Amino acid sequence: MEVILIFISAVLVNNFVLSYFLGICPFIGVSSRLESAISMGFAVTFVLTLSAAITWLINQYILIALHVPYLEYVAFIIVIASLVQFVEMYIKKTSKAMYDALGIYLPLITTNCAILGLALFGALRQYTFIQNIVFGIGAGIGFTLALVIMAGIREQLDLADVPEPLRGPAITLILAGLLALAFMGFAGLISS
DSSP: OHHHHHHHIIIIITOTTTTSOOSHHHHHHHTTSHHHHHHHHHHHHHHHHHHHHHHHHHIIIIIITTTOGGGHHHHHHHHHHHHHHHHHHHHHHHOHHHHHHHGGGTGGGGGOHHHHHHHHHHHHTTOOHHHHHHHHHHHHHHHHHHHHHHHHHHHHHTTSOOOGGGTTHHHHHHHHHHHHHHHGGGTTTSOO
């Protein structure tokens, strides 16, 4: 039951983008088209899940075992950068169109603070290996959900009569704020 609560919490209650405001750069940058939002969501989910597993193992069996937990940031950033390079090379080889659509935002997954936040939250909350992986999957699905919702709304706004001063980044930021307020409605669902 605890694993299910961790998952629901990561997807809805403590959504990285809309509750913690982690990963805003790709959220705003890639959410203009649904196809690129879904692709980025899958890529980030993959990196979040793998980094949850690998950072937990490194933290438990190397950093804590050797009494050097102060190296968490360095170790986690190295793991995240390596995983993103792997994902970028894989996407470039398998889907040139997706690689081109994601553009600069694909290598920027390395600097996506949601991924570092996941690694640090997992260590701080002292999750077990399985709990940390579920947390990573839930955070990735929550990130993807936020991207897809935002992309769907932004595609509809392309057809709407938006007042001139609100076009472009202004309406995008207003929408992000409204989505964050909507997700605050889940705050009482699970306490964490």
